[in-house]
Amino acid sequence: MDGVVQAWVSGWVVSRGAAPPEREPWGFTVDVGQVAQVSRHVFDALGDGVDEELVRKVAAGVTGAGVWLKVFQDPSVVGGWLGEGWWVDPEPGYLMTVPLTARQERPAAPAGYRLRTWSTGGVTRVLVAAPDGSLAARGQVAPTGATAVFDQIETVAAHQRRGLGSLVMRTLQAVAARTGAETGVLAGTPAGRALYESLGWHVEAPLTSAKFVGPDGA
Template identity: 30%
Template sequence: MHQVPEDLLGKWLKGWSISRGKPLPEPWKSGYRVLVGDETQKVRYVFPEINEDFIGLAESIREPWIYLKVCAPREELIRLIPQRWKMQPQGYMMYGPEKMDKHGKPMPKGYSIEIFEQQPDLFVVRINTENKGEAAIGRLIIVDGLAIYDRVKTEESHQRKGLATKVIKELHQIAVSKGVSQNFLVATGQGKLLYESMGWKTFSLYTSLVIKDEK
């Protein structure tokens, strides 16, 4: 595992914000803050490591639906934070290979691919069904020479057909066409297995905490 540089964390978080149409991150002490504004995620604070800033914030916050996120394993946090915080499933910051097999398996019959630039440096790859319904989708955001992959998803009824792999490879080809060779994302435990099969490696564990409204 690696120590996550603050500038790398900032680039990824900026890409995350652009992908989801949220305000850009702002520096907050030794980490970052994003004013997300959702009902079940009002604010997120993100830190490159467990430190006094992170622990002090965890001790001071009592309001529900504020997320704390840190590049560290869950096990290191259990005894450091108040019990009101609920651990979320382990996340994985991952970096991808500079080159990927751009061909792979052919697209399954009945599907078509759509690629478009949603806004400058934000690209969307979508795989559609014959009736133009969405089967799989993913986004690529380029931030200061870093290709950030986000919101890669396959609808349940279309899973296990290689569609997510196709989306990722198409996104990668966009990054290559823009002269970007550094690839980065945050995966769930399930997604991690898919990315590993394509040559991605874990850079750091990524842990999320939240106080939930029990009313």
């Protein structure tokens, strides 16, 4: 899919309330404004198209803790490109996409669970509450025209294997399709990949997440 990284970045900043992305020769810089994530540099090449020298150059220019790199290549590859002071998540993420249609199914919650959906600031959120009122599952989607970014999908451990992750995703996909979005985009974890693939999502590229923690590793 052409422009998939730009689509992900554009939707992610809406979903998280981050600053508008700044275009760079190699991708995008996004200011997030949190101690754990001050900003992030996102490279727009995928897989074998990622330029090692560019990644090394950008990483070498980072001096402040809390700056992240997002590189669409496997961590076993990218980790060897980064110098002292970088923490690299050993598990790869996955940039994934799915076609959206106006006929997306919007299922009902299982007996005893309560499903609620609301929209604020261009982001639609889904909450699944457990029978006792506690959080069971959640997720959100940020449509930005032809694409929609799915984000913060979570099922609480005690409520897994009950179809709640599928419920959240199908609900969000239906919402996004009704806005006119034609393609869903997300950055998934290894744990979530099987769920997304069962719903028709396709892996576009692996994703490395690296954080600069400083020479002392603080």
